[in-house]
Amino acid sequence: MSSTQQTQPPARSNPGRIPVSTPAPQQWTGRQRRSRRPVLGAMICVALIGGLQGVDPALHSVAMPQAARELGMDPAVASFIKSIGTIILAASMLGVGILGDRFGRRRALVAGTLLMGAAAVITATAATPLIFGLGRALMGVATATSFAMCLAFIPTLYPREQLPKAFGLFFGAGASLIVAATALSGTVQGLFGWRSTYLATAALCLVLGVAALRFMPENRASVLRRFDAPGVLLAAVGLVALVYSIGRASTLGWGHPLVLGGLGVSAMVLAAFALWELRCKHPAFPVELFRLPAFTAACLAGVLFNWADASLLGQYPALALPAGVPAAAVSAIVALMYVGMICGAPAAGIAQNRFGLSNRTMFTSGLLLCAAGLALQVLLKNPHDLLLPAAGLFIVGFAVMWMQNPQSAVIMGSAPADQLGAVGAVKPAVGQFGFGLGFALAGPIAGIFMDGPALTAQAYGLGLASQAAFFVLAAALIFILLKPRSAAAAA
Structure with missing residues (x-):
């Protein structure tokens, strides 16, 4: 099938009010056009739905131990089911992004959000580990769909120069939703059991899905590309092998044949994916974006700040x-990381919009903040002292959002208009990679400084301080990568 071009109707005005002006044509309903601030209403909806990507794993981690005991899961089965959603998310991200670009981003967003609710209901009502695992697998597909479309929607609502501010709202609202949901989850589960935790997720998904239908316009790619099935398949296999191998490294060790074999398969398949995409007439993903220093730096920063987050x-x-x-x-101490995120998201938007800080400055300073939060733990002498861990978690949380705003703006601002959903797949992919690395490397690094099987305050501090040194080197690398001769690309 040859590619065909489909032109959308131009953005329309709300009668008697200011015209609805957006970078991409939108299909607004009559009620939306009569709204006082339709773009802001759509953006708030996107931000809250995007927060679901963090709410679900946070609540799942609370409910999973009790669910595993009640359903009689052995440790190996429980470990696999706990991670299956992440594995499926990695496999489906690129494919669902392309489908959203082709058939309508609001349609895909609403479908993904409602499917999240259905997956949560299946999980909540599961009577066997198999049904429970099916619910978590569906949650991975649904989360990939909704989050990819959230990222794709924002550049269609705001021009490129306003993306840092828009992503500040997006991540700030999402972090606030995570804090509220996490704070209430323990009480809900204590009163009503683990199934109520997943039912609460389902109710939230239903409310936000209906809100998306009410407040969000429809848009899609103006050029319909041929669906690149080989590229999507190669990306799925490569990412699944990568995520699974890194996840298993945290329990089996980096030298285990399963881990090394999986990493080797991932490297070969992802290399084949890159070669295929470079030669494909209608690639699923524009891999030439990695030639842009700013895009490469944004992806590297995404791996690193997720690494610091997971490690601490x-x-x-x-x-x-x-x-x-x-x-x-x-x-309570762990929650301070999310408080730091809530503070960091708007601060990053203000820093770039009002004070004009460059991406180079944002990425470099953010990595140095990560290094500071990790290095601070070397001063901890007693596990019962809460001040240093609290400060470290807050600083790293702040740094994550300080970098996540410009990272998202660079990635999505670099995307061709007809491949927003596909390019949006990069952000969660590098995030999963970095988060997995943080969990898988933190234990072995701390183990270097341990005298016995138990983690001591000294080993904890020295292990994190060792990682801090790496973050300082990474900050220097990004500082060089985005030096002034690349200023046009960095902007």
Whole structure:
């Protein structure tokens, strides 16, 4: 099938009000056009739905241990089911992004959000581990669909120069939703059981799906490309092998044949994907974007800030809980990372929009903040001292959003207008890679400084400080990559 061109109707005005002006043509309903601020209403909807990507895994991590006990899962089955959603998300991200570009981004967004609700209901009502796992697998597909379309929608609502501000709202609202949901989840589960946690997710998805139908316009790619099935398949296989191998490395070790074999398969398949896309007439993903220094730096920053996030998030509970720190105190300290995110998202938007800080400055300073939050832990002498972990988690959370705003603006601002959904797949892909690395590397690095099987405050601090040194080197690398001769690409 040859590619055909489909032209959308131009953006229309709301009678008696200011015309609805957006970078891409939108199909507004009559009620939306009569709204006082239709773009802001659509953006708030996108931001809250985007927050679901963080709400679901946060609530799932709370409910999973009790669900595994009640359904009689053995540890191997429980470990696989816990990660299956992430694996399926990685496999489906590129494909669902392309389908949204082709058939309508709001349509795909609403479908993904409602499918998240259906998956949560299946999980909540599961009587066997198989049905429970099916619900989590569907959640991976649904999350990929809704989140890819959220990222694709924002550049159609705001011009490129306003993307940092728009992504500040997007990530700030999402982080706030995660904090609220996480704070309430323990109480809900304590009163009504683990199934109620997933039902709460389903109710939230239903409300936000209906809101999307009410407040969001429809748009799609103006040029319908041929569906690149080989490219989508290669990307899915390569990403699944990568995510699965890194996840298993945290339990089996990096030298295990399954881990090494999976990483080798991933490297070969993703290399084949890149070669295929470069030679394909209608590629699923424009891999030539990696020739842009700013795009490459944004992807590298995404791997790194997710690495710092996961490393500290994984190591602090591993130190505090066995040492007898109350679980409620650990949860409160961990929540400070999300408080830092809530603060960092609007701060990043203000820094770029009002003060004109460059992407080079944002990425470099953010990585140095990650290094500071990690290095600070070397001063911890007693696991019961809460101040240093609290400060480190807040600083890293702030740094994550400080970099995530420009990272998202660069990635989505670089995307061709007809491939917004496809390019949006890069962000969660690099995020999953970095998050997996953080969890898989933090334990072995801390183990270098351990005298026995238990994680001590000294090993915890030295392990994180060692990673901090790497983040300083990474900051220098990005500073050089985005030096002034590449200023046009960096902007």
